[in-house]
Amino acid sequence: MEADQDSNSVVIVSQHFPPDKSGNASRVHDTARHLVDEGWAVTVLAPPPAFPHGQFDPTWKRKQSQVKDGVTVHRLWAWQPLGEDPHFLSRMAYYVLFPLHVMLWTLFHYREFDVIITSSPPIFTGFAGLPFGLSGQKAWLVDVRDLWIDASVGLGFIEDNGVGERLARRYERVVLQQADQVTVTTTVLGERLVDLYDLDSEKIVHLPNGVDTDRFEPSASEPDPVIIYTGNVGHAQDLESCVRAMAELERDDVTLKIVGDGDIKSDLERLARETNLNGQVEFTGLVPRDEIPEILDNAMIGLAPLKSTDTLEYAVPTKAYEYMACELPVVATGIGEINSLIEDSGGGLLVANDPEAIADVFEQLLEEESTRSDLGSSGREHMIENYDRGVVAERLSGVLEEVHAA
Structure with missing residues (x-):
């Protein structure tokens, strides 16, 4: 099932999606489900499940598709690290091959959606949106949840002010400047992006992570220590x-x-x-x-x-x-x-x-x-x-409508 062109349609590009076990996997799933409730036709593009690394069996299938909760999910093949703590080249293959595959998919299927959302980190998901940002043919929203480059430098994965960091900064600057809208999970994150990349602060929208308060709720049972x-x-x-x-x-x-x-x-x-x-x-x-x-x-x-x-x-x-x-x-x-x-x-x-x-x-x-x-x-x-995710998704729907109309 592809996105229905009779209603506004959005493609969400995410490195993680259930059964991947990460905060963003559940966030993207809940966001997609709530956008369907808001009247959007939603397609999610994700790689085969591979996070945490070493916990899933790898696959070589080019694409696997399913429809769940009204959301069309396409799993596009990418490299899947096998070890618990993959080496640098394995991680980079996982991060880079997926958005390149997505870029090909979106170029062949560009008539089937109105807006594309690329969720970062990793920053490489922006590859999938760049053709539309540069051409202006589709509305593009970049969802930034993490200062991935800063964290990589701070944790010693990338050399401070080295060639890797400089190239990554230049790439991220292009992505954020070409996007129609940038959503951030915290105000500090938005301020940091404005300072780093000379962005117009009007381009930044604060949309927190949130939680499904109907699913996560207390009971009357006595807790254990x-x-x-x-x-x-x-x-x-x-x-x-x-x-x-x-x-x-x-x-x-x-x-x-x-x-x-x-x-x-x-x-x-x-x-x-x-x-x-x-x-x-x-x-x-x-x-x-x-x-x-x-x-x-x-x-x-x-x-x-x-x-x-x-x-x-x-x-x-x-x-x-x-x-x-x-x-x-x-x-x-x-x-x-x-x-x-x-x-x-x-x-x-x-x-x-x-x-x-x-x-x-x-x-x-x-x-x-x-x-x-x-x-x-x-x-x-x-x-x-x-922070209820239904409330956050309603706000996101409004942002998507504005971006699409513009």
Whole structure:
């Protein structure tokens, strides 16, 4: 089933889409579903499932298609890394071959859509929109969720001011300047893009990640003494400090449950063994997305640990929204937007990236049920009013209509 030309139609290009396990995979899925409700004919273009890497069987099929929840999904072949922590060339093949395949698809099928959305990171998805941005034949919206280049430099993947960074900056400048509209998940992210690439601030629209508050909601069940982390177990998260914090707790009836997979999972497992925390730190690996709300409902505390670095000051993990929607008090580390979310929502506590400080906050929340309840109630109320994905998708629909009309 292709997009119906009788109604406004949009193509969404995303590196991740369920069953990929990432915050953006679920975000794109929910956004597409809600855009259908808003009257759009929606087609999603994604590569075969491959994230977290090493968790899926590779395929050589050129295209696989399905229709779900009214959304047409085309899986276009791209390189699929096999190892848990792929080497540089394997990662780059995964990132670059997919948008090149998408570019060919969109050029052959350009009559079937009115607007194209390219979701970044990775920044290479912009390849798929460039022909339309340069020609002006289709409306193009770039959805930016991450300062991917800044993060890559800050985490040591790209040399600071090296050839790789300079080339990536020039490419991203062209993409953002040629796009008709740029959506960002946080205000800090938008300000950073304006400063970096000399963009017109009128071109930037703030559309937060959000959460499905109907699916992520609390029940009346009594939670277990569990501190929960869900999502990518990667380099940007300060999970090492959280594991070490468990060794500082005075009580031993508490479990830190890390749900997900990623590049540093094996390192954290080794750290847990070395600090004799095998019984207090549990690594579940990947679980079906549908099980996450129940897992959160059975926990007492939600964990959103970011490293405190300027390159991540724009970031707000999707998991923080999900915790709050389930009335979990959030323990967060990091600077910038995550700090603003905690303060504005009243749904959690911000703590330094220090194991002892993190342990003190854990102890406080585990002991004080009333504090957990107050923080949880404030967080959920804030999510319903400001971050429900249906509300965010309605705003996106309005942006798409404006871009298409222009």
